[in-house]
Amino acid sequence: MRRLLIAAAESRPISGITHDITHRVIPHYCTWSKLYGKNFLYWFGSKPRLAIADPDMIKEALMNSNGSFQKINFNPSSKILLGDGLTGLEGQKWVVHRRITSQAFNMERVKGWIPEIVASTEKSLIKWEEKRGEKSEFEMDVHKELHELSADIISRTAFGSSFEEGNRIFELQDQQVSLVLQALRSVYVPGFRKRNNCQSFNMDTSPFSISSRVANPGMSMILNETLRLYPPAVALTRQTPHNVKLGSLDVPAGTQFYFAMTAVHHDTEIWGDDANEFNPLRFAEPRKHMASFFPFGLGPRICVGQYLAVVEAKIVLAMILRQYTFVISPSYVHAPMQSMTLQPQFGVQLLFSRILH
Numbered sequence: 001m002r003r004l005l006i007a008a009a010e011s012r013p014i015s016g017i018t019h020d021i022t023h024r025v026i027p028h029y030c031t032w033s034k035l036y037g038k039n040f041l042y043w044f045g046s047k048p049r050l051a052i053a054d055p056d057m058i059k060e061a062l063m064n065s066n067g068s069f070q071k072i073n074f075n076p077s078s079k080i081l082l083g084d085g086l087t088g089l090e091g092q093k094w095v096v097h098r099r100i101t102s103q104a105f106n107m108e109r110v111k112g113w114i115p116e117i118v119a120s121t122e123k124s125l126i127k128w129e130e131k132r133g134e135k136s137e138f139e140m141d142v143h144k145e146l147h148e149l150s151a152d153i154i155s156r157t158a159f160g161s162s163f164e165e166g167n168r169i170f171e172l173q174d175q176q177v178s179l180v181l182q183a184l185r186s187v188y189v190p191g192f193r194k195r196n197n198c199q200s201f202n203m204d205t206s207p208f209s210i211s212s213r214v215a216n217p218g219m220s221m222i223l224n225e226t227l228r229l230y231p232p233a234v235a236l237t238r239q240t241p242h243n244v245k246l247g248s249l250d251v252p253a254g255t256q257f258y259f260a261m262t263a264v265h266h267d268t269e270i271w272g273d274d275a276n277e278f279n280p281l282r283f284a285e286p287r288k289h290m291a292s293f294f295p296f297g298l299g300p301r302i303c304v305g306q307y308l309a310v311v312e313a314k315i316v317l318a319m320i321l322r323q324y325t326f327v328i329s330p331s332y333v334h335a336p337m338q339s340m341t342l343q344p345q346f347g348v349q350l351l352f353s354r355i356l357h
């Protein structure tokens with residue numbers, strides 16, 4: 001049923017450009033929450049899965065550090081492909097890897113990478129100028145371009161001098177992600193494996209789909225508003241190895257959790273009637289609730305790359321805006337969808353105009 005709802009949603013784009021995207025990105029949650037309320041139980045294959053969009057319960061679960069809410073193991077075929085990355089680790093192994101990775105990506109380190117971020121961005125801007133040629137206006141798929149740029153930046157920062165090697169690793173990772181998606185989208189039953197139709201998709205969490213002309217009320221607020229309406233992680237999942245209490249619920253061991261980030265970020269009861277409007281100024285107010293906006297997660301498993309992601313997005317955006325103005329191209333089709341992360345199904349075509357200084 002879930003798969004059918006997703007396939008139906010992905011078969012047609014959203015008409016016009018609206019930020020009301022939940023029915024396309026998380027159609028199963030949207031459909032079932034209308035019938036059963038914001039928190040409900042459904043079956044994910046043979047596992048009971050509790051969907052939750054209550055910020056208090058989400059905060060309680062994600063902030064928990066006693067092992068009651070663990071990451072869900074990927075099905076075995078994706079685990080072989082993804083390996084033992086930090087995201088999939090638990091216990092002592094996670095503690096050790098987390099400590100090393102957090103140090104590698106702390107704010108001081110990230111600040112030291114600013115010259116590399118600027119150099120990568122300059123390289124892209126030169127390429128774009130070549131693309132523009134003599135034209136005053138030109139169209140570009142920024143999803144593809146920013147994906148390449150973020151791969152280049154991570155190669156320079158994380159791989160330093162061997163950045164050609166880093167680039168190659170990213171190409172391989174792209175291939176790996178599409179294989180993992182195939183594995184995740186296929187139904188795993190021990191001893192039997194049925195494959196569904198699947199396409200290959202790009203991985204990209206770092207740059208943002210900048211879907212409108214950016215004005216000036218503060219870049220952090222603009223980035224936050226973009227991450228609110230289009231959270232790359234879409235939803236977070238966990239499972240409990242033992243009986244646990246969450247809010248007023250007694251949850252039995254083996255239950256999985258689906259923390260409906262996209263639904264929370266678009267909830268009119270939290271954000272008001274204009275929840276689906278792009279309004280960066282709402283971030284001028286102090287945050288309503290820790291788990292009303294959590295694009296990078298919360299608690300012990302919060303994103304280790306968040307400083308890099310934010311610093312990178314600000315530098316790239318500022319450098320682009322110094323050189324160009326841009327609007328959505330008539331050829332853009334609004335079709336956000338969940339792949340591993342939130343993706344524009346047909347790219348993000350923008351029309352760029354050179355600013356003459």
Ligand code: HEM
Nearest residue numbers: 086087205206232233236295296297301302303304305309
């Ligand atoms: C806009 C950009 C990004 C977003 C929205 C994002 C979002 C997230 C979220 C929501 C989580 C928590 C997952 C969970 O609790 O299940 C996470 C974890 C993680 N992120 Fe990011 N991320 C971004 C960029 C990055 C970058 C640039 C890196 C690395 C260079 C990175 C590395 C990681 C790692 C290693 C974890 C796992 C942490 C752990 O399990 O201890 N992320 N990210």
